[in-house]
Amino acid sequence: MIEVNRQGEVWVFAEQHLGKVEDIAFELLGRARELADKLGVKVGAVIAGDSIKSVCEELIQYGADKVYAVENNLLEHYQTNSYTKVLCTLIEKHKPQIVLYGASPVGRDLAPRVASKMKAGLTADCTDLQIGNHEIKKTGEKHENLLLQIRPAFGGNIIATIINYDRWPQMATVREGVMPMPEPDAKRKGEVIDESVSLSAQDLPIEIIEQVRREKSVNLKASRIIVAGGAGVGSKENFRMIWDLANALGGVPAATRAAADLGYIGKDYQVGQTGTTVRPSLYIAIGLSGAIQHQAGMSESKKIIAVNNDPDAAIFDVAHYKVCGDLNEVVPQMIKAVKEK
């Protein structure tokens, strides 16, 4: 654990693969910028890899004031021990007050290791981050300007705010897609700081023979129009109408966990707490109840149309346009109307 450092920077671990920074790093930089401005401190991005110089400027454009770049060919592939060493060494040296990671497979592996080594706290899978104050009721002790780490808890039934006032740095992983992507500013100025961390064979216990990247069948996050079907669609064959409506609108299909579990469509299409978080211009929810875990992934959509035969379905609480009826009658009419336009 490093000592509490109120002047410490707000850091983002900038995950990259083959020299391409992952979107989650940019999303985090957008929020880090807001947090740092409230605290009156700088934003730092930490990037490690074997060929990263070309992307450091990009991190500045998205909000970093300083980029701590650790270039070393031993860091070509992510490995838990080597990357943990890099992060811990830099945290000890520069003493940031906040360190943010994406809740990606890499972030989910790395952040707990760093937290454990630093004897710091970690809140996993946050959906929001704010700066706020806290008073300990028992003692009346007041803490100002803490990181409020907000995430669903108890199976998504409550939204918990977690704070950490004495274990520094404050650390969180953040779900992909929950924070808006900031606009890059090509004129932003920042500093790139070359860092070096010595690595030994012990830090690289795994020999990586080949790395194969599996592309998802669909990029839901990038889609402006999403047509999601739920268990109410009834069968894989009937799910064809979700595809047809999505295609007619130039959008993509999606599903609830129940529909994906029933095999109506692949898991890559699942929206929600344990699926993808989306915020499209239009989200059409068909034959899905609107469970809180599903809403966690779509309620930020700009316009929501819901089709359900249950007038009390929870999806109607967040829908802007509500169609109460049998999807087998409504959806073919929607497809026809779109095609005729």
Ligand code: FAD
């Ligand atoms: P149902 O709840 O069964 O709803 C079907 C709906 O279809 C009903 O509202 C019904 O009225 C309607 N319907 C039926 N027939 C018709 C018809 N002919 N015409 C019109 N409407 C009709 N869920 C997710 O979606 N994403 C997640 O990421 C996710 N993560 C989870 C994580 C945890 C830890 C847990 C505990 C659960 C998670 N779930 C998730 C599951 C979630 O709780 C719900 O079970 C799921 O979202 C329900 O899916 P559904 O709405 O398709 O099915």
